[in-house]
Amino acid sequence: MDVVKNEESNDSTQRYEVLMELGDCHATVGRYEPARQYYNKAASMSPDEAGPYVGLGVVALHENNLDDADIAFRVAYRLNNSCSKAFAGMAMIHQQRGDYRGAFDLYLKCMELDPDNLTALLGLFQASCQMGTFSKIIHYLELYLKMHSADVSVMFSLSALYMKEGRLEESKKLLLNAVALDPSNQDAVNLLEEIEHKISQDMQLEVNA
């Protein structure tokens, strides 16, 4: 018999959730001290959760306090070794310290755990640029686009990489989509023009040959 006994779910994590939300909201608007206080409260409410330490790490990163951020992300990782945000945080610290290889590996770990993590994806892209290697990142950008088919910024990044790899038709197709979605995106329009020009040049060369 279809009888609904409970209206609200039997949730025993509200207080933790409220504290985390408060921490996140304060952190987003740049009020780092209250954010830190709420994350600390959340940590004492649920000592086994990685979330508050990720929050503390993000706040420390914003304050450019890399040592504190490092400690916080490591605690988050220790509490939950599949916490993608902890990997992303540690990667950012490596990146800021100039260890692009270390950053790249940690961003990759993050993407393996959470292919949806845009921060890690862009970090991966930046680290790739800083190292001058791109091949590994194309896969993750493609994966991300499968999930977020209208993300113009990722379309642009991926088409730039395709172009670098000489995959001009794929690059053009992606850019056409990007421009259709956002005609005001001048970078995409410019790159599209450049690619179309390159394709016609290539065709001309073929004809001449």
Next chain:
Amino acid sequence: MTSPLVSIIIPTFNRRLYLPCALGSAVKQDYENIEIFVVNDGGEDVSDIVNSFDDPRIIFINKEENRGKPHSLNLALAKATGKYVCYLDDDDIYYSNHVSTLVGVLESNPDYHVAYSDLYKVYCRILPDGSRQVLSKVVEVSRDFDRYFMFYFNHCLHVSLMHRRDLLEKTGLYNEDLSILVDWDIARRFAFFTDFYHVEDITAEFYSSLEDDDRISIKGRKDLGKYKKNVLAIRKTRPTKPWYKTKDLSIIFDTDEVCGNSINTIGQVVGHTFYPYILYIPMPAHRWAQINSNFANMINVDVAEQVSRLEKIDKALNECEGEYVVILPDGFSITDLWVEKATYALDNSCKNECFELEDSSEYCFAVAARKEDFIKARNQFPEYSLRDSLNAAGLTVKKLNEVASPFEFDSYIHLAIQKEEDGDWKKAIEIYEYLAKSSQNQLWIKTCIVNACFEAGYYNAAIKFSEELNNKRPTVNTLLRHAKICRKMNDYSGAIGLLKKAEQILEGKELIWM
């Protein structure tokens, strides 16, 4: 207007640590004309706690022997003099407006003899010193009164209930043979005589720890056999008539003998019927006497050996006492709601309408009608078959699928939940919007709409309903959801304001609904 006396009853057993809070919340009511019974059910001494309040309104009953909660309640009720009675467990708390809120609605609506409010179920962690760390406050149940639901299961928690004391003269006192579901038993019996007034304000809290719960009611429910036994004992309880709000049901079992399959059918009736009934079995008394019948609410109608099937039914019809009658042929398939759909249809039908049960057929005709209609038809056309006599007497025999049935609200909610699980938020919202057009459970439905709109990404709609909801009755959940919507719309200061309100409720600092 004079303020009627209210009796608050607090049974206690070995909870010295929490009793001061509970008792304190009763003493601090903004309604002064109260008497408070603290009944120690043979547990450790609490006289020092009671005396520390130094309040002449407190009456302390110290039982030597532990005899269970119903006994404690009955002992206090025997001494209570209030016009109204309400109950508080020794580890729960009232908000200061609890008594005044419920007295207010009962005094203003004298047709209602019972009122109930909403409660927070407080999830907590017990710290080493025994104190409670609050983790969540959830409105677990907030359902408008539904008599059929009440017959099926409880939807009014004991702590939230206030009733007229004189109602107990009709229902009887608490059943001391029950070890669990004591509150449902009494609320169910109340439902025979009165509607319940639902106040959607949150006026109390009851506590549930994450650790193994020491509540007798929780322990009892883990023993499934014991639980089922108590449920059946409650469902068979029939207070003394007249019932003002419930029509009695007589089920006439049309069988030649009670053995094998028919015993099975009787067992199915007992297991599947929650509407109050008496099962009448027309058969010769000497044969009935040979049956070791231990079923509750079963009556033999003595008939001669050689009488026809219809004559047996007619005799049972004349002897049975229910306002509603169902003819149950032997071999009829009994499932959940088999008879409740029919009684519900009769409740909502016109005179001269009767209802053929689902799965009824030409050869196995099962029908429900008002007794007076049945008698009229059978008296006028005794030689006709059952169906023909009903038709000939001008009764309309309707199919049950043509009319509303009980628990439709729940069926729709279930359907919407299924749609949500399938990710079809749009369809779920449509169902909730359809339900919102009725007057039932408005806050509940609005909460569902907000959640579905949020998940579907319809943030403008979500925020509109969320504002309505939080203006009417904010809960931790609704505030938290509203804050998440604000975040999605980049309104961080709005989100922070809402979250702080939620935090205050969780910390018990402010009663924002007052």
